[in-house]
Amino acid sequence: MIARTSNPEARILVVDDQETNRLLLSTYLRQAGYRHITLAADGLEALEQVARVAPDLVLLDLVMPGMEGFEVCQRLRAEGHRDLPVIVQTALNRSDDRRRAFAAGATDFIVKPIHPQELLARVHVHLARRMRLRELTDYRTRRAMELALARRVHERVLPGTTEVLLAEGATGLMVQSFFEPSQELGGDFWDLRADGRGRLVVWIVDFSGHGITAAIHALRLQGELRRQPAEGLDPAAHLEEVNATLKRLLPTGSFATILVAVLDAAAGTMTYASAGAPRPLMLDAEGTFCFLEAGGLPAGILGKARYENRTVPFPPGATLLLASDGFTEAEGPDGMLEEDGLAAAAGAARGGHGLRLDRMVAALREKVRFADDLSAVSVTRP
Amino acid sequence: MSQRGRILIVDDAAASRDMLAAIYRAAGFTELVLAADGPAALDAAAGRLPDLVVLDLVMPGMDGFEVCRSLRQRPDFEDVPILVQSALTDPADRTAAFMAGATDVVSKPTDPREILARTRVHLDHRFILRELQEYRSGMEREFAMARPIYRGLLPDPAEVAALFAPGAAGIAVASVGDGFGGDLWGLAVLPGGDRMLHLVDVGSTGAVAAVNAFNVRAAVDRLMDPGVGCAELVGLVTDTVAEPGESLPWSGFCCVRIGPGGVEWAASGGARLFRLGEGGRLRPLPPGMLEPGYGTAVLASANTLEAAGGLDTVELLLAADPDGAAHAIVGRARDAGRNGAAALVLREAA
Known part of the structure; x- marks a missing residue:
């Protein structure tokens, strides 16, 4: 049984060069209730889609022709997507691959074949944390703005x-x-x-x-x-x-x-x-x-x-x-x-x-x- | 290099505990707490809050699932990452760990580099969230202290009752929500006996609403004078508190003066006086004097009236229960999410 998401509006980008994998992953996500899923078939397209749809989470394949997942991850971090959760999903499972993925900035790492329950559980954890981060960041931004205005009233x-x-x-x-x-x-x-x-x-x-x-x-x-x-x-x-x-x-x-x-x-x-x-x-x-x-x-x-x-x-x-x-x-x-x-x-x-x-x-x-x-x-x- | 982060390691096997502790120590973590079973883990977590828990799933007695669930029941554990380690390879067990509240699940045997990489990801998040959470708690404590002072700007009901004798004029109600902002009102008896009401829809939120409210109130209190008419008072207060070229510190401000000669009023922005006219219809009044024979009038901010359901609804409320109308309007506005609503119903002396 697939647990329903509490974040159906979250935007998720699925990056994989294999069409069957893209289909499989998006099917799992849709069954869990996610409504906004975007697909990308290679690294460059992934970067374009991140800029275009501003996803809340990325599921990223490591081995792809052209730009590899490692590089996509590094670029995302370098371009200021510091808090964007990136879950690497790959058939590579040597200790060294995991180390490289985390060193490139991955948030999480799961091994193919994908178990849908575990995938969804991890997606849920990262989305929940991101929402929490956003909520607290928005709170601080709003309050800081009010304080700045209040300081000006006080000075006046x-x-x-x-x-x-x-x-x-x-x-x-x-x-x-x-x-x-x-x-x-x-x-x-x-x-x-x-x-x-x-x-x-x-x-x-x-x-x-x-x-x-x-x-x-x-x-x-x-x-x-x-x-x-x-x-x-x-x-x-x-x-x-x-x-x-x-x-x-x-x-x-x-x-x-x-x-x-x-x-x-x-x-x-x-x-x-x-x-x-x-x-x-x-x-x-x-x-x-x-x-x-x-x-x-x-x-x-x-x-x-x-x-x-x-x-x-x-x-x-x-x-x-x-x-x-x-x-x-x-x-x-x-x-x-x-x-x-x-x-x-x-x-x-x-x-x-x-x-x-x-x-x-x-x-x-x-x-x-x-x-x-x-x-x-x-x-x-x- | 020393690494920030208090890590609670829970494993029933001494060898595993020691190995994890060695991995973390070698990476520079110095604040390590070790627990050999579930109850010991809960005890340790009840002391100083850890920044990360590394938890073995399979333990005699209380297992990792149960520890996880117990920890998640504590409100202060909401943002503490729990990294579960398990030799169980069945995907169902891993999923069950997530269901119990785990943040992450890794396989045994432990891969030192992987567990350190994951630890860093979780600690980074933990520290960002903690800092933001502390900011919010500090701010909320401040608001909690300031809220009673802010509420103190509203007249005391006994004071209102003393000034508005039954049958003379008016019922006035106000409610202030959880934050700062919304409507505030006040009343005073001027030398000579006229009664002066004012209503401010502060229009902003948080600290700036609090500061604006006190600033406007101080100006009203200082500038109120028997020789100053309502329109003049609105102008003087505006000149005092508003900066040229900037938006006003209210979304509505209205003054009403009730004397033996009648009712005079003036407003700036979205606060209005409405008279109940022919056929029970409310009519917005032009600023100035309210002619004798006006019967019933309602003073409210545009935001409150809108939240209460608009003029038609207010007419119905007035018709159903003229004495309770102010309460009903405020109640409806509050139910619609208006933070701080006030409505004043004036009735002409019988």
């Missing part, structure tokens, strides 16, 4: 050139930014607003984890932040509100590090508060730098977390750099970049319009390999 919600120009105009400060999510989606973002009184409010946020969850949390929080007035914003009080919101929204174990800074060119000060954020870097006009205190509990962990304001001078020529830990934790041959490595790179990238972050990142890429999300924003007082 960050402040664009217009928003930055407007904020610069309203505050007299110079802003530069850099954003690059890791291969998957990430939970980083930054934002800025002019507060209507000549001050600039800047946020840099990093959600724990990667992927869709981190990205949608980031979009959600950014939406929340933009709903609230920036005027008169008190960084510590603001973080306490955001923390309470995140505590409500985030599942246990998820959190975000946030730094929010209010830069006031008229008063020459910067007031900021940190929820577990990396330490901000301050460079002065002479190029000397210091890392400011940050600390604070990451947001979303404890509902009653309290945050504190710190105020530092922000004199003419000073530059503030807020950078995600994707920078300082990047590894290179000499170890982790750390804060000092970042400060040195920042110092070297100061130029006409504040801190040239693109140049800084390009220089850093020579030294370290970035694996995490990268986001950075710098503000310079002319």
Whole structure:
């Protein structure tokens, strides 16, 4: 009894120089329910048919006049048909023939006279594996495409050139930014607003984890932040509100590090508060730098977390750099970049319009390999 | 050169086991696990998953057929190749091995070069499949974590009931399928008491659907204002989330505002408001105000309406059970495979 195939639509190419063999094999396959069988009488015709019908499986005779089965197999593999199952069927049955067939790229090897049951069992195994491979490959292709689109949506919600120009105009400060999510989606973002009184409010946020969850949390929080007035914003009080919101929204174990800074060119000060954020870097006009205190509990962990304001001078020529830990934790041959490595790179990238972050990142890429999300924003007082 | 791959060798004859182990070792395979009978093989396979099993058919007690069948019952063994070795030359025995779940059958005595060639073919497939499978599992875990957050975008039924008192206006239903995408809707009470509904047919799938949905929702929440009319709101949200020259992040977006003065609405793309008119026929409405006396109206995306069977079917559903119509429309759309369907039925105050 012949078992019916579960893949009647699979396309099978039968290659044999003997007409009786072609007939016999195609009869077995038809009896098992395969509907799309193509025949080829020699090697060249086999290659043509592979190009024409794109079979899911090839049954290949080894000894044929003209191009032999070995060569057909080698050519198929060389032409990129890496995953196409090729079952060699032959009267040759020396160990050396089998070795040569596998070396030429055969997937399987069966000896004539063909036993229909075994032939069909092998055809079934290889077709099932091919379908599985295709299913999983299609899945990955589709998901990767969605992720790429989602990454672009995520990048677009960050402040664009217009928003930055407007904020610069309203505050007299110079802003530069850099954003690059890791291969998957990430939970980083930054934002800025002019507060209507000549001050600039800047946020840099990093959600724990990667992927869709981190990205949608980031979009959600950014939406929340933009709903609230920036005027008169008190960084510590603001973080306490955001923390309470995140505590409500985030599942246990998820959190975000946030730094929010209010830069006031008229008063020459910067007031900021940190929820577990990396330490901000301050460079002065002479190029000397210091890392400011940050600390604070990451947001979303404890509902009653309290945050504190710190105020530092922000004199003419000073530059503030807020950078995600994707920078300082990047590894290179000499170890982790750390804060000092970042400060040195920042110092070297100061130029006409504040801190040239693109140049800084390009220089850093020579030294370290970035694996995490990268986001950075710098503000310079002319 | 060391070869990747954990190989489980099952044979009751010590000489055969040792010979196979020697062949594999000579070829560079270092992760070899040996088992002398069926139960030992199942024990070994229950530990760290092998990448290939080389299995003797004829063994006392539990034979190779039975081992094969037991292994195939385990879901994690779906893609693990099982290479059966047999001195049985009867084609029927070989076929029976395939029926039991073998991936490949080779004859004894063992031809070292052949078994290594076949092993390489099977391991190559195994590694490709495993990598793809791990990608999928990782992605599915991520979706499982994100799904409840995504569902959280839909209003809570109690919230809906509180805002739409019986006899005042509306029944609203939504269902979200297994993935991301389909219809999402929301409602809010504006300062001054007007109620604002919006419906987005996200139109994409997977990660991009999730990100688009949150992005659109954030824009709606931020831009909604008593002084902003529906048409203006649709325009503002479009300007905020859409990139010039690129397709919109929805296949339909519709806003409806219900106030004492009447119902105002506007839409972008395939989301529409339909009014139940003369003779129980649904009529698509031009954007703008819904005149008093409209009676019953249905808000749905074009995709959901189509999946539910089109306007004629929706008319019948409304006629049969006006209160349950929204549920019925969503139920039909879901049965037709619509991932995420929503229908809102508005009824004018009595």
